[in-house]
Amino acid sequence: MDERLPQYLHRPVQILWFASDEFILVLSTVFVATIVGGMIGWGIILALLLFLPWKRSKPRGFLPHLAWRCGLVSFPHYPGPTQTRFFE
Numbered sequence: 868m869d870e871r872l873p874q875y876l877h878r879p880v881q882i883l884w885f886a887s888d889e890f891i892l893v894l895s896t897v898f899v900a901t902i903v904g905g906m907i908g909w910g911i912i913l914a915l916l917l918f919l920p921w922k923r924s925k926p927r928g929f930l931p932h933l934a935w936r937c938g939l940v941s942f943p944h945y946p947g948p949t950q951t952r953f954f955e
Contacts, residue, residue: 888930889919 882890896915900908920930934940936948946953 889922893919926939 880887885893893915896911900911931940935942938948
């Protein structure tokens with residue numbers, strides 16, 4: 868079984884000039900904007916263009932933790948976003 872490792876383990880996987888999570892976001896946003904079309908579609912593209920620089924100013928892994936904070940995903944062996952106390 869062959870597995871590929873990136874050349875530098877501390878660098879995120881890049882597709883074109885986007886990180887992997889940004890690429891998924893860009894692809895899905897363009898897809899939705901194409902389906903919706905018109906001024907709403909252009910508004911979605913504009914929101915994406917404003918979101919990407921803001922996201923790049925945040926630390927790596929910001930989007931998964933934001934999704935965790937909203938309750939959309941859960942991390943294994945990690946307390947939920949509403950817990951205030953955690954005992955190991």
